[in-house]
Structures are given as C-alpha cells and as structure tokens.
Amino acid sequence: QQQPPQQQHQPATQQITRPMYCEHCCLCTCVPEQEQPVEHLPNTWATDNEAGVTQVADIEAAVGDAPAAQAAAAAAEAPAPAAPVASAEVPAAEVAAAGTAVASAAPCWSAAQQQLLTTQQHPDAELNIVSTLKNDATALVSMRFLIAVLMIIVLLPVHVCLLLLILLMIPFWLITPACLLRCLGLEEQSNHEPAYMNAAYMSAESQVPEQLRGVFYMRNNPLDDDLVCFEHGTWDEEQKTLVLPVYVPHGWSFKQTLNSIVLLKSVGLLRYRYVFKFTTNECGALSEAIVGLKLLCFTIPSSVLRFGMTDVSKDKDGSLWERWTMLFGIVCRSYWVERVLDAQGTATPYFEHVKSEVPVKCIVIRG
Secondary structure, eight states, X not given: OOOOOOOOOOOOOBOOEEESSOTTSTTOOEEEOOOBOOSOOOEEEEEETTTTEEEEEEEOOOOSSOOHHHHHHHHHHSOOOOOOOOOOOOOHHHHHHHHHHHHHXXXXXXXXXXXXXXXXXXXXXXXXXXXXXXXXXXXXXXXXXXXXXXXXXXXXXXXXXXXXXXXXHHHHHHHOHHHHHHHTTEEEEETTOXXXXXXXXXXXXXXXXXXXXXXXXXXXXXXXXXXXXGGGSEEETTTTEEEEESSSTTSEEEESSHHHHHHHXXXXXXXXXXXXXXXXXXXXXXXXXXXXXXXXXXXXXTTTEEEEEEEOOTTSSSSEEEEEEEETTEEOOOEEEEEEEOTTSOBOTTHHHHHHHSOSEEEXXXX
C-alpha cells in the first residue's frame, strides 16, 4: 500500500522576547530578539528561595525541524533575571540630621566656623556677650525704619554713581581684572603673608595701645573683609578713642571679588570710617568699645545701627574680641576678632585659622 507523501512541515515564525526582569516584578519588560523559526518556545521561571538565584525550570523542545540544540542555545542566551535587592531602611534621625547640615552649610566655611555660627560661643572666650544682649524697645521700629529711608534718600546720588561705576567695571573685570585693579588704585596681596599690613609700625613706636597692635582676623565676618590692622587708625589717648578709616592703604584686606572692588571705591567716596570709644577696667586696660559709623559728615544713629567690640580673652591682652551688632534694636549674630600677628610680626596660634579658612589672594588699597 502506497503511503501518501509526507508533507514537509513549515515551521511558523515567532518573535522571541527576552525578559529583562523577573516575571514576578511589576516592572517586567521584554526586548524583541531576532526572529527564529520556532513554533512554540514556552519559558517557565522559578525562583530558588534558598539560594536566592533565579534559574530556568523548564524549556520545551522546539516542534518541527528546529533541532534540540537550537532550543538549548536560546535558553542559554536568555539572561537570568536580576535578583531582588533588599531595601535598607535609613533611620529618620540620620536623614533629618543630614538635611539640616546641608541646608545650614555656608559656602567656603569650615566645620569650626559653622559650629561657631550656630552656638555663638567661641571656645577660647571667657565671656559671651551676645547671650547677654536684649532687643531694644526704647524706639519704635517704624521710626527707625523711617530714619533709614531718609538716609538712603540723602545718599541717593552716591548710590546712582556707584551703580554707574559697577556697570562700567563689569567688562574690565571679566577681561582684564589686573588692569582694573591698577587703574582703581588697588593691588593684590596674600592673606597668608599679612606682615605687609603692620610692617611700617614694627620699627617705630605705635600710637595705639598694646591690646590693639598687630594684625587681626575677623572670623565669621559676613562681609568681604577678612583682615584688619588697627594701627592704621588715629589714637586719642585722652579720650580713649580710635578713628579707623576703611580707605587707608594696607589697613584692610578684602576677598578678590567684584563686590569688594565696588566696596573699596565706595568707602573712599563716602569717607567710610569707624570711631571706637573704649572704656577701661580697674587695671587700666581696654575692655570694651562702642563703635560708631561715619559717612561723609553724617553719623549713623545708634538706634539704627550699633556696633560693639569687647575683649573676651582669658588674659585680657586683646588677643580675642567679640564683635557684636544691633540693627534697629535687634540683636544680630556676633563674629570674633582674633590676633593672628603680634606687634613684632610673629604668628599666633590663631594664624592657623587664616591658613585654613581664608583665601590666599586678596585685594587691598595700594600703599
């Protein structure tokens, strides 16, 4: 009996997909592979709970003319799904602490400066002045605000000149900053070699008392000035008063920024100067100063802005001062004035703060 000719089986073309993740994962996606002639290629995945490794449990052989080796190769090409990663819980306290640290961090400030800003307590200070200050309610805030507005109106022409000066300096600062410094009577110096600030006074008798001699670092000062030398001021022994202009050569060092350049030129136009009126203790040493601010022929009222500087060093030798501020009768944060060079130009232990916290380059008024 003649057998009917066997019909050649034409395998169906099916697109094989490769699961990128475990089929139990809700984010399971599939990537299409090259079309291969298979009729049926089911994948069954099982998870080995003890070993934690996912493996292939069963792959049926391809039907038709596809050889068994082809099915094994397809199974080998399929990557094992990624093992689930156990989620580690982070304590809420650590997250909150990290967020607070990032939010309160000030750019270019060390951890010690951050702690000093938060606690408002210098580790070497015998006294803490800012904690004893209280908000002054003797004058209405609205009245003080009115005085400030009137002063701004009076100084409005100066503000217009400064705005024009800024617009004029911006292109020169971006292109040739060194040329701009020379044209404005400024020069570049080093904060890490501050002997130039009191070099003229080391060979001659200084007028200011011993407590104010040398070079001081204004630590945590919110403005751009870092170092100051009180010996550039004029001392009145009878009145115990020191007049210290900001526009004197080599008297102050400022950060190398455009803001500092504008500030240095504006202090010259406004004749910006401080007047320190000191009081003495029972031993005759300087203990505290009330600092007044003068612009041109005007004196800023103490009800609007009041500065003070108190000797908080343990030996009462002027090595550490607390510089406190009250704005419109409201107590502001203090900063500390540390002596980094003595009258002979010798570095003190506080000079390490300058080297670790202050930029090397600075700008000063040319002498």
